[in-house]
Amino acid sequence: MPRLSRALLAAFAGLLIAAPAAARITDPELSCADWLKSGAHRKSEHSAAVAERIRAFCAANPKMKAIDAETTMTGD
Incomplete structure (x- = not known):
């Protein structure tokens, strides 16, 4: 395998x-x-x-959707 391909593969793995x-x-x-x-x-x-x-956050906002609370706290 050429070195360039290995370098690209390593960089991609780092991004993941x-x-x-x-x-x-x-x-x-x-x-x-x-x-x-x-x-x-x-x-x-x-x-x-x-x-x-x-x-x-969920305890303070019990009516909020849990998935929205998670997104708010994680930034995902």
Whole structure:
């Protein structure tokens, strides 16, 4: 394999690793209150700090859609 191709492949792999995470809450109709009640917040794929910010935001805005709260806190 030519060196240029390997360099491009390595650069692309680096972009995949550095890309922002996709939203983890998949139900677009789930409210924050229901998301917190379901216990799904305990299985977060986010870092502990981000997961805590999402939980706090949802607790303060229980009628908001959970997926919107997650997007707000993660910037995804």
